[in-house]
Amino acid sequence: MIDVKSALNLVLRHASLGSKTQEVALKAALDFVLAKDVISEIDMPPFRQSAMDGYALHMGESNSYKVIGEVKAGDAANPVLKAGEAVRIFTGAPVPDTANTVVMQEKVRVNGDKIVLVDPLNVNQNIRPNGEQIRSGAIALTKGTAINSARIGFLASLGITTITVYKKPTLSIIVTGNELITPGIKLSFGEIYESNGVMLSAVLSELGYKDTRLIKVEDDYNQTKEVLQKAINNSDVVLVTGGISVGDYDFVGKALNAIGVEEIFYKVNQKPGKPLFFGKKGEVSLFALPGNPAAALSCFYIYVYPLLKKSEGAYKTQLTRIAMPLSVDYSVRGNRAQFLKAQVEGSHVHILGGQSSAMLSAFGDANALVYIPEEVTEIKKGEGVETILLPAK
Ligand SMILES: Nc1nc2c(c(=O)[nH]1)N[C@H]1C(S)=C(S)[C@@H](COP(=O)(O)OP(=O)(O)OC[C@H]3O[C@@H](n4cnc5c(N)ncnc54)[C@H](O)[C@@H]3O)O[C@H]1N2
Numbered sequence: 001m002i003d004v005k006s007a008l009n010l011v012l013r014h015a016s017l018g019s020k021t022q023e024v025a026l027k028a029a030l031d032f033v034l035a036k037d038v039i040s041e042i043d044m045p046p047f048r049q050s051a052m053d054g055y056a057l058h059m060g061e062s063n064s065y066k067v068i069g070e071v072k073a074g075d076a077a078n079p080v081l082k083a084g085e086a087v088r089i090f091t092g093a094p095v096p097d098t099a100n101t102v103v104m105q106e107k108v109r110v111n112g113d114k115i116v117l118v119d120p121l122n123v124n125q126n127i128r129p130n131g132e133q134i135r136s137g138a139i140a141l142t143k144g145t146a147i148n149s150a151r152i153g154f155l156a157s158l159g160i161t162t163i164t165v166y167k168k169p170t171l172s173i174i175v176t177g178n179e180l181i182t183p184g185i186k187l188s189f190g191e192i193y194e195s196n197g198v199m200l201s202a203v204l205s206e207l208g209y210k211d212t213r214l215i216k217v218e219d220d221y222n223q224t225k226e227v228l229q230k231a232i233n234n235s236d237v238v239l240v241t242g243g244i245s246v247g248d249y250d251f252v253g254k255a256l257n258a259i260g261v262e263e264i265f266y267k268v269n270q271k272p273g274k275p276l277f278f279g280k281k282g283e284v285s286l287f288a289l290p291g292n293p294a295a296a297l298s299c300f301y302i303y304v305y306p307l308l309k310k311s312e313g314a315y316k317t318q319l320t321r322i323a324m325p326l327s328v329d330y331s332v333r334g335n336r337a338q339f340l341k342a343q344v345e346g347s348h349v350h351i352l353g354g355q356s357s358a359m360l361s362a363f364g365d366a367n368a369l370v371y372i373p374e375e376v377t378e379i380k381k382g383e384g385v386e387t388i389l390l391p392a393k
């Protein structure tokens with residue numbers, strides 16, 4: 001049995017770095033990771049932009065200005081202003097080359113074709129210089145950056161239509177167990193509804209991995225071997241749930257061994273998720289997640305997520321971890337490190353009820369996992385705990 005930190009290090013060390021890239025349209029690039037720096041081909045803004053509705057002035061001696069024209073957003077006009085002259089201007093419009101400041105319309109009194117300033121002015125007020133955000137030829141986003149909605153907007157503002165990203169890994173999910181029944185069919189005694197497969201497909205889809213196959217297998221050694229081998233042939237990453245513990249009908253470990261999957265580790269000193277297995281066959285990574293649903297999802301966030309991020313070239317491989325004060329005293333039973341379903345509320349983190357690894361309802365309410373290392377048994381209210389923020393949805 002190894003500890004949590006060693007297990008995570010092994011996962012990251014063995015993640016095969018994706019080398020396959022593809023061009024994608026910017027509008028379809030959400031959640032992909034850049035495989036090449038993106039260079040801006042324009043200055044942004046491309047011209048001196050007015051940041052306010054008001055007047056562009058060529059500053060003169062007095063506080064009174066003659067208004068000689070108008071420039072609105074989209075106009076190509078560049079009127080010539082002498083000292084003491086102004087043009088009416090609107091937010092986003094190009095400031096004439098001969099104007100050296102912009103005054104908001106609320107800060108002037110209008111008197112016919114004259115305006116009078118209410119307050120003294122500084123030069124270059126309310127003007128966004130060209131290239132203020134980025135210069136032509138500069139790096140807009142570096143290789144390894146994950147594309148989010150703000151970055152799609154930023155690249156669109158630079159006129160970029162396609163980018164080069166890493167290909168997403170192809171994934172197979174294999175759920176094991178004679179007791180598993182597809183929801184929609186009436187349960188017989190001893191049966192339960194299959195939930196790990198749909199849950200893992202959903203969390204993968206939420207993170208941008210749409211190309212996943214879901215396969216169900218009975219507790220049968222030969223069938224397990226066959227299905228695992230097929231999944232390894234067809235995928236970059238395989239996730240198995242259940243059948244990895246020590247029971248007589250837990251065939252996953254034996255089957256993995258028989259088809260030549262190299263064990264990187266098996267069993268981590270953590271709750272939930274003790275019987276977690278991680279292995280490799282060639283470039284294919286394989287996790288056997290515990291069958292207990294909350295253990296499977298915890299292990300997904302803590303170990304599978306970083307592997308996926310690392311293998312698609314992302315520089316940020318792990319969920320954000322912050323120290324937050326605990327809302328009440330908490331004591332741990334046993335000597336396993338804990339990942340506790342929790343809710344960040346205001347400035348505190350609150351550990352939820354229903355922590356059993358067989359129960360999922362608390363997970364649905366959780367927006368974080370609190371990590372308590374194996375050597376810690378008592379935490380007092382207000383003490384800082386490592387809080388892993390789950391992707392928001
Ligand atoms: N003698 C021991 N028994 C167990 C140990 C141990 O150390 N010694 N560890 C326990 C812990 S901790 C865990 S976690 C589980 C993990 O067992 P498996 O990974 O082999 O999982 P299963 O036994 O197949 O299933 C566990 C549980 O989860 C349900 N399950 C499985 N798959 C699904 C699915 N796709 N959808 C919904 N529910 C599923 C299954 O019916 C079981 O109730 O082992 C302990 N035992």
Ligand code: MOO
Nearest residue numbers: 272273274295357
């Ligand atoms: O390691 Mo298990 O997930 O505690 O039931």
